[in-house]
Amino acid sequence: MGIPTLFFSLLLNGLVFSAMLVLFSLGLNLIFSYLNVLNMAHGGFYTLGIYLSMTLATTIALKGLLPTYSILLLVFVAGGIVGLIGFVVEPLLLRRVYARGHADQLLLTYGLLLILDDLVKLGWGLELHSVPEAYYFLGNVPLFGVSFPNYNFFLLFGCFILAWILWFILYKTIFGKTCRAIAEHRDMVRALGVNSEKLFTLIFVIGVVYAGWGGSLMMPLTGIFPGIGLEPLILSFIIVAIGGLGSLKGAVMGSFIVGLIRSIGIGYFPEIELMIVYLIMAIILLIRPQGLFGRREIVW
Amino acid sequence: MADIVDAFLKRNPNFEFSSEAERKIKNLEPKKNPDRRVFLQYVGAGVAGLIVGAIGTFLLSPPKVEEKVVTRTETVTVTPKPEEARTVTTTVTKIETVATAPQPVKKPIPTTPIKIGHVHAFTGPAAVLGESTTLTIRWLEEDINAKGGILGRKVTHIEREQGSKTDEAVKEIRKIALEDKVDFSISTIGSGMAVATAPVCDELGLRQFYPANRTADLLPALKAPGSTTFRANRWDAGESLGLARAAMKLWPEAKKVAYIQPDYSYGRDIYAETSLFWKKFLPGFEIVAEAWPPLYSTDFTPHIVKTIEAKPDILYTSLWGGDWVTFLKQAKGYGLFEKIPHVIAGAGQESFHGPGAETPEGILAGVRYHWLWPPHEMWPPQKEYVSGYYTMHKKYPYYTGEGAVIGFTAYRNAVEHLYTQKESWPDTPDIVKAIENMWIAAPGGWVMIREDHELVCSDVNGITKYDPEVAKKYPGAGVNFPILDPVFVSPAEEIIPPVGMHLKDWIASW
Structure with missing residues (x-):
């Protein structure tokens, strides 16, 4: 395999990792764009998504209650279950800090992240878990000299569909228009009789569901342990810096930039692959401090 | 001068001095006669002095x-x-x-329990590393208390979370020393944290055993003057030299090596030591690829793809814990184990228990301590440990657990011996001295804690294998996770450098 085939196989791997980051950062940016809350607990919801997905796969699909292929459906169900937690968290906790500064919001959501991590430990223990069958059962296809697992294609396709669904909801439905309106001018939308509290809850739940889907779709690929949500959370801040805080388009572009640069950097510059991502972030911030698609200021 | 100030104030009653001036003026005031309180202070000091003198006289009195x-x-x-x-x-x-001569008074043994401190990562991918330590300490506590404790003193332990950063680990070490006042500590923390906490332990006089840390960076801290820290773990010399040798014996035709190493001190050390050894002794040795994933990565696929593309004869990886589990899954998905003829995993056996039967056969694994070697019928300490551990936890131990046994036994032997000699509970310098050059019948064989506080020991590695026959005697073993068969043992003199010599310098000197 010559250099071009290595490049294309690294590109493909980068797309897979980027797909997970897209779902994660879409949810994070959605919550920030429309609720003005920087949700540190996003990593905790991602972790919950992985664990719930693991539980559903091992207790239902792999125990024979449903065919093995049902794993492909169960990973979406797991993300949805994670979203249910949003119905409790938003009115109970987040609603109380909307009017307060980002520092208070960060503290609250960070505390929530720790609570979620501890719940995972209590519920599933501290041991490492792995569900290998979920990754292998779709088989492989030879591509660019490596055996590319077919599940990766499913993950790419699934992420594309979910991202498109979110775009459709936000830009092609009344609900989405209302969400964008409330992000532009909260008080005016309230004055028009819209129940903003219910709307905020729904927005938060959608954001959490996307974090859960990011985790549940990754479950077959990864080892499972408490605190696994930390890596995407850290990367999401780089994505937000590159793509722009509050921009969904920026979340998508930033995810692809980070995922692809990381993958190609590993292949060709292994000693400095981590540094390259931060270097790109620094260059973009120097040229456009608000990120590639970020707004200069957010009007509420 | 004070008279002048008084006269000034009488003429200017509203004048206010600055605080600095006030302080200086107060110094000008004549000393007052001592009042009753001061007199009693002096009397008290005199009485205390008399008492001290009396005690000193008694202690220094001639026969x-x-x-x-x-x-x-x-x-x-x-x-x-x-x-x-x-x-x-x-x-x-x-x-x-x-x-x-005045007969020495035999001091009674304290009745308070002996406290063991245990700082460990209870969460995250590093949690699996110390799980065996935690479970071993719990078993040791129950076992020794059932036998009457140490010199009649019960044993108890305190567990604390190490946190994710070095300063958090240092804080927890301070807590167990100063707040919990533990008698000694067996802490399973990261290599960087171990290097940072060792001087803190010395400063606080905390007897600390490290059952998990294999990095050579710990050596200067262990042998520092006044050190109270000890390595209770078979260090990376065994992994690098033991595995490199075994690979040359098993696969003499293999020359091209690829590395996937965790990007921190441990991974870098193993890379340097094995490559140095092979450069010297393996004709045609060539590094065809290297990858340095950060610790706790969740995506190793680019590293895997790149390594497969390089077509090595051997892949050497020291990924451990959660990293190994994730890497294993992704590597199998990409067919790495079919495409690369030989794989060496220095990961340690804790990593094979996690993924269970997902671990392929035929991997040369550096496990440091294997719960089936020495065979139980040959070596009673192994049998006692493994059977007691399994009875309590329904699991099998790995090397960090054996490290806990080593640390515990060292402390127990030291205090029992010293109390017999001195008839009083020993203090830290005596305990440290007693542990130096102590031989211990560890579950994995005889070990010795050297004068520089390093552990002198053999090292074990072997080939992963599934054998249902083993499960008949040891439930789950050889079926749910692999055992090692055959086993290769590297004797201490072949893998442990002399006192004061770094492993890399030792290899370079051959």
């Missing part, structure tokens, strides 16, 4: 002279006349003065 009545039988020849010499036996009673 007492006692009178003892001694009865002896003497044989005397009485010769009133030469022709009438006869022997007479008389009993003589004498009063002799005998000087006796």
Whole structure:
């Protein structure tokens, strides 16, 4: 395999990792764009998504209650279950800090992240878990000299569909228009009789569901342990810096930039692959401090 | 001067001095006669001085002279006349003065429990590393208390979370030393944290055993003057040299090596040591690819793809814990184990228990300690440990657990020996001295804690294998996770450098 085939196989791997980051950062940016809350607990919801997905796969699909292929459906169900937690968290906790500064919001959501991590430990223990069958059962296809697992294609396709669904909801439905309106001018939308509290809850739940889907779709690929949500959370801040805080388009572009640069950097510059991502972030911030698609200021 | 100030203030009653001026003025005031409180202070100081003097006199007093009545039988020849010499036996009673030193007072053994501190990552991918330590300490506590404790003292332990950063680990070490006041500590923390906490342990006089850290970076801290820290773990010398040697024996035709190493001190050390060894002794050795994933990565696929593309004969990886589990899954998905002829995993056996039967056969695994070697019928400490551990936890131990046994045994042997000698509970310098050059019957065989606080020991590695026959005697083993068969043992003299010598320098000197 010559250099071009290595490049294309690294590109493909980068797309897979980027797909997970897209779902994660879409949810994070959605919550920030429309609720003005920087949700540190996003990593905790991602972790919950992985664990719930693991539980559903091992207790239902792999125990024979449903065919093995049902794993492909169960990973979406797991993300949805994670979203249910949003119905409790938003009115109970987040609603109380909307009017307060980002520092208070960060503290609250960070505390929530720790609570979620501890719940995972209590519920599933501290041991490492792995569900290998979920990754292998779709088989492989030879591509660019490596055996590319077919599940990766499913993950790419699934992420594309979910991202498109979110775009459709936000830009092609009344609900989405209302969400964008409330992000532009909260008080005016309230004055028009819209129940903003219910709307905020729904927005938060959608954001959490996307974090859960990011985790549940990754479950077959990864080892499972408490605190696994930390890596995407850290990367999401780089994505937000590159793509722009509050921009969904920026979340998508930033995810692809980070995922692809990381993958190609590993292949060709292994000693400095981590540094390259931060270097790109620094260059973009120097040229456009608000990120590639970020707004200069957010009007509420 | 004070009179002048008084006169000024009488003329200017509203004037206010600055605080600095006030302080200076107060110094000008004449000293007042001592009041009753001051007098009592002086009396108290005098009484305290008398008490101290009395105690000192008692301690420094010369030996007492006692009178003892001694009865002896003497044989005397009485010769009133030469022709009438006869022997007479008389009993003589004498009063002799005998000087006796003051008899040492045997200090009673404290009745409070002996506390073991245990700082460990209870969460995250590193959690699996110390799980065996935690479970071993719990078993040791139950086992030793059932046998009466250490010199009659019960044993208890305190667990604390190490946190994710070095300063958090340092804080927890301080807590167990200063707040919990533990007698010694067996802490499973990251290599960087171990290097950072060792001087803190020395400063606090905390006896610390590290059952998980293999990095050579710990060596300077261990041998520092006044060190109270010890390595209770088979260090990376065994992994790098043991595995490199075994690979040359098993696969003499293999020359091209690829590395996937965790990007921190441990991974870098192993890379340097094995590559140095192979450069010297493996003709045609070549590094064809290297990858440095950060710790706790969740995506190794680019590293895997790149490594497969390089077509090595051997892949050497020291990924451990959660990283190994994730890497294993992704590597199998990409067919790495079919495409690369030989794989060496220095990960440690904790990593094989996690993924269970997902671990392929035929991997040369550096496990440091194997719960089946030495065989139980040959080595009772192994049998006692493994069977007790399994009975309590329904799991099998790995090397960090054996490290806990080593640390615990070292402390116990030291205090038992010292109390017998000195008849008082020993203090830290004596305990540390007693542990140096101590031989310990560890579950994995004899080990010795050297004068530089390093562990001198053999090292074990072997080939992963599934064998259902083993499961008949040891439930789950050889079926749910692999055992090692065959096993390769590297003796200590082949893998442990002399005192004061870094492993890399030792290899370079051959």
